[in-house]
Amino acid sequence: MPKECFCTKIFQIIKILVNNVGLAYESADMLHKVDLQINADIVIVNTVGVSVLTAAVLPQMVKRNAGIIINISSGTAYMKIPYLSIYSSTKAYINHFTNILRAEYSNTNIVIQTICPFYVKTNMSKVEESFFSLIPKNFVRSALKTVGIIDETTGCIQHQIQAAAFGLPQFIQDFLMKFQTKVFAKKAAAFQREKAAKMK
Numbered sequence: 001m002p003k004e005c006f007c008t009k010i011f012q013i014i015k016i017l018v019n020n021v022g023l024a025y026e027s028a029d030m031l032h033k034v035d036l037q038i039n040a041d042i043v044i045v046n047t048v049g050v051s052v053l054t055a056a057v058l059p060q061m062v063k064r065n066a067g068i069i070i071n072i073s074s075g076t077a078y079m080k081i082p083y084l085s086i087y088s089s090t091k092a093y094i095n096h097f098t099n100i101l102r103a104e105y106s107n108t109n110i111v112i113q114t115i116c117p118f119y120v121k122t123n124m125s126k127v128e129e130s131f132f133s134l135i136p137k138n139f140v141r142s143a144l145k146t147v148g149i150i151d152e153t154t155g156c157i158q159h160q161i162q163a164a165a166f167g168l169p170q171f172i173q174d175f176l177m178k179f180q181t182k183v184f185a186k187k188a189a190a191f192q193r194e195k196a197a198k199m200k
Ligand SMILES: NC(=O)c1ccc[n+]([C@@H]2O[C@H](COP(=O)([O-])OP(=O)(O)OC[C@H]3O[C@@H](n4cnc5c(N)ncnc54)[C@H](OP(=O)(O)O)[C@@H]3O)[C@@H](O)[C@H]2O)c1
Pocket: 019, 020, 021, 022, 023, 045, 072, 073, 074, 075, 116, 117, 118, 119, 120, 121, 122, 123, 124, 125
């Protein structure tokens, strides 16, 4: 019998687990231009924690037949966006993983939800507040209203409007994707120039 440590005791009392941890690039870029360590860190931080912590809290949730697990993914999980290859793929992993768990535990009262936000004004996104880029407090307030009601959501009406773009005809989606890729390409070039200048 393994010894009980602080962690195992904590796992036994968690009633609500929000897997919010996430790491993104300093600047979106082509895969070969991103530092290898950063690529590795993004895979590890974005997938290992959510998988292992979820597995760790489930035994007592199953026993109690109650609990809430919320996995924070991203709108990028829905898109195959150039310049975000690893980040976007790790978020697709979270969606896939959470969908499977929801089916696996469907005969329990455990709520297992995926939230896939678009831009929220945080250190990670570095975007300014706007109609579509909410501040965290407003985003969280909106997202929490969906817990236990919607299995997978962007979390707020503003992002739901953005997600509606995926229902548009393919040629419009392709156009939007090309536009977004150009924006990332420009930003990536500026970031590389800045990095090169700092190294001089
Ligand atoms: N902001 C957006 O526009 C946006 C859009 C879609 C999805 N998301 C997702 O939302 C979640 C929250 O992100 P955020 O925007 O709030 O970004 P953030 O402010 O950078 O927060 C990221 C969180 O992850 C933690 N973290 C990062 N690297 C870690 C590591 N190596 N070990 C332990 N903890 C680590 C941070 O902990 P510390 O505070 O201790 O550093 C922080 O709590 C992420 O999963 C992100 O992918 C964000």
